[in-house]
Amino acid sequence: MPSAETQTAVEVEVRIDAAPETVFEFFTDPDKMVQWMGRSHDLEARPGGVFRCDINGRDVASGSYVEVDPPRRVVFTWGWESETASTPPGTSTVEVSLEEDGDSTVVRLRHSDLPTDESRASHRHGWEHYAERLTQAASGGDAGPDPWATPAGTDANQ
Amino acid sequence: MDEVARAIAEPRRRDILELVRERELSAGEISASFEVTRPAVSQHLTVLKDAGLLTERRDGARRLYRARPDGLAELRGFLDRFWSDRLERLKHAAELEQQRRNKRAKRRDTDGGRGRGKDRRRA
Numbered sequence: 001m002p003s004a005e006t007q008t009a010v011e012v013e014v015r016i017d018a019a020p021e022t023v024f025e026f027f028t029d030p031d032k033m034v035q036w037m038g039r040s041h042d043l044e045a046r047p048g049g050v051f052r053c054d055i056n057g058r059d060v061a062s063g064s065y066v067e068v069d070p071p072r073r074v075v076f077t078w079g080w081e082s083e084t085a086s087t088p089p090g091t092s093t094v095e096v097s098l099e100e101d102g103d104s105t106v107v108r109l110r111h112s113d114l115p116t117d118e119s120r121a122s123h124r125h126g127w128e129h130y131a132e133r134l135t136q137a138a139s140g141g142d143a144g145p146d147p148w149a150t151p152a153g154t155d156a157n158q
Numbered sequence: 159m160d161e162v163a164r165a166i167a168e169p170r171r172r173d174i175l176e177l178v179r180e181r182e183l184s185a186g187e188i189s190a191s192f193e194v195t196r197p198a199v200s201q202h203l204t205v206l207k208d209a210g211l212l213t214e215r216r217d218g219a220r221r222l223y224r225a226r227p228d229g230l231a232e233l234r235g236f237l238d239r240f241w242s243d244r245l246e247r248l249k250h251a252a253e254l255e256q257q258r259r260n261k262r263a264k265r266r267d268t269d270g271g272r273g274r275g276k277d278r279r280r281a
Contacts, residue, residue, distance in 0.1 A: 010238045014245040018256035026252055035251035037244045107248070109241055 009112035020071035020098040020105045027074045027096060051076040062089035073097050078111065165209035170194065171202045175211060175225050182215070182224040 016023055026032040028045035033053065038061070042052040045068045052062045063077030074096045079089035092111060099106045166172055170192065177183065177191055189199040203223055206212040215222045 010241060012238060012241040012245055014242075014249050016249045016252050018252040022256045022259065023248070023252045026248055026255075032251070032255070036247035105252075107245060109245060111237060111241060 009110055011108065011110045013106065013108045015101070016105050016107060017103060018105055019103075020100050023098055023105045023107060024071035024074070028068065028070075045074075051078075064090060066093070071098055162209045162211065165205050165211055168202070168205075170198075171206055174199070174202055174206065178212065178223050179225045182222040184220045184222055186220075188223065 026036060028043060030041035030043050033041050033043065038053040038055045039057055040054045042050050043065075044050045045065055047065055047068060049065045049068075050062075051065050052060065054060050060081040061078055062081050063079055065074070065076045067073055067075040076094055077090035077092065078094050079091040081089055095110045095112070097108045099108070166175070173192065174188060177188060183191075185196065185199055185203060188203070189196045192199070194202075203212065203214075207214055207223075211226055212223050213226045215224075
C-alpha cells in the first residue's frame with residue numbers, strides 16, 4: 001500500500017523566466033492572480049488573512065494565508081464554499097516555494113491533506129466535492145486554456 | 159476519469175469503498191453491512207469495478223472485493239492537472255509581466271528617467 005503521505009498530496013513544479021519578486025505577487029495580488037486562476041479574489045496576504053478565490057462564478061476556493069514570506073514562500077489553506085459544500089474551507093493546504101535560478105524562478109507547489117482513500121469518515125464528504133470537480137473536468141474537457149473559468153454545471157445538470 | 163467521478167458520486171458506493179478499503183469482502187458480506195438489496199449492491203460493485211476502483215477475485219463460488227488504491231489515485235491526477243494547468247498560465251502571465259518590467263526599466267535607463275508612457279500599462 002502506498003503511504004498516507006504520498007497518497008494525500010500532489011506536487012507540481014514549473015520554471016518561469018521571471019524574478020521571484022515578480023512571480024510572488026501572482027499569489028498575493030488579486031489583479032495578478034486573476035491572470036492565472038479564478039475570476040475574482042479576496043486576498044489578505046498576511047498570516048491569518050483571507051484567501052478567497054472565485055474559480056468560475058460558482059465554485060469558490062477559500063481558506064487563509066498561513067505563511068507569507070516574499071519572495072520565497074507562501075502557504076495558504078484551501079477548501080470549497082458552495083451549496084453542496086462538503087470540503088469545508090481551509091481543510092487542505094497549498095505550499096508554494098519560489099527558488100531563484102539565474103534569470104528564472106522554479107516554482108514548486110504542493111497541495112496536501114487531500115481527501116483520499118487514506119482519509120477517515122470525517123473526510124469522507126470530500127469525495128463529493130472532488131467527484132463534482134471530476135465530472136466538470138470530464139464534461140468540459142481539459143484541452144482549452146481554462147475550462148474552470150466558465151461556470152460549470154450547465155452540462156452536468158442536464 | 160469521469161467514470162471514477164460517477165462511481166464515487168453515489169454515497170452508497172463511497173460507503174462500499176470505505177468498507178473494503180482494508181479488507182476483502184464478498185458481495186454478500188457487503189450487502190449485509192448495509193440495508194441494501196443484494197442486486198443493488200451488485201450493481202454498485204460493477205460500477206466501482208468498471209471505474210477501476212475495486213478489484214474482484216474469485217474464491218470458489220464466492221467473489222471477493224477490495225478497494226484498489228491505484229484507482230483512487232486518479233483523483234490526485236485530477237488535481238495534478240488542475241495545478242499543472244494553473245502553473246502553466248502563471249508562467250505565461252509572470253513572464254509577460256517580467257518583460258513589461260524589463261522594458262520599463264530599460265526605457266528609464268535610455269530616457270533618463272522620463273519614460274514615454276505611450277503604451278504604458280498599469281502593473
